[in-house]
Amino acid sequence: GSQIRSCKDEQFLHHGPLMQRISAMARKHGIDDVSSNVINLVSHATQERLKDLVSRLSTLAEHRVEIYKI
Amino acid sequence: STEGRVLDKRRLQELVKEVDPLEQLDEDVEEVLLQIADDFIESVVSSSCLVCKHRHSNTLEVKDVQLHLERNWNMWIPGFGSDEIKP
Numbered sequence: 001g002s003q004i005r006s007c008k009d010e011q012f013l014h015h016g017p018l019m020q021r022i023s024a025m026a027r028k029h030g031i032d033d034v035s036s037n038v039i040n041l042v043s044h045a046t047q048e049r050l051k052d053l054v055s056r057l058s059t060l061a062e063h064r065v066e067i068y069k070i
Numbered sequence: 071s072t073e074g075r076v077l078d079k080r081r082l083q084e085l086v087k088e089v090d091p092l093e094q095l096d097e098d099v100e101e102v103l104l105q106i107a108d109d110f111i112e113s114v115v116s117s118s119c120l121v122c123k124h125r126h127s128n129t130l131e132v133k134d135v136q137l138h139l140e141r142n143w144n145m146w147i148p149g150f151g152s153d154e155i156k157p
Contacts, residue, residue: 009149012077012081012085013076013077013081013107013111014075014076014077014078017074017075017076018076018111020074021076021111021115022111022115022130025112025115025116025119026115026119026122026130028119029116029119029120029122029123030123030128031119031122031123031127031128031129031130032128032129033128033129033130034129034130035129035130035131035132037132037150038118038130038131038132038134038135040150041132041135041136041139041147041150042111042114042115042135044147045110045114045135045139045143045145045147046076046077046107046110046111046114047085048145048147049106049107049110049143049145050082050085050103050106050107051085051088051089053103053106054085054086054089054090054093054103055089055090057099058089058090058093061093
């Protein structure tokens with residue numbers, strides 16, 4: 001038979017505050033309901049965005065030239 | 071204050087360690103990254119709401135966010151089903 005192997009999906013952003021913020025923004029747009037997976041997706045997307053930035057910054061930092069005066 | 075913050079510095083540090091275990095961030099860089107995260111969430115959610123309104127819905131759904139992320143950020147987050155908008 002087939003076997004499903006999975007690991008727990010850990011949220012990067014704090015669920016409660018994120019949910020409140022998204023719901024508040026949705027209400028401003030006249031949207032009353034937010035599907036629960038949206039919170040999770042926004043959390044993952046933010047994580048990806050930061051990962052990409054940090055890895056670029058890390059490369060930049062390695063290329064930085066420091067001039068030391070003796 | 072850290073009250074109600076969606077992201078804290080500890081989690082940010084964990085992410086940095088994941089990318090590069092030897093990397094150190096200045097404190098002001100951390101602050102900027104937290105701000106960038108806030109701005110990103112703001113921009114993604116409000117654009118997704120516009121997509122949602124465009125299809126005359128009253129419920130913000132995963133597909134609204136996915137469409138925006140893919141079109142504007144060239145980002146595809148796996149594991150959320152609904153492959154219908156993939157070409």
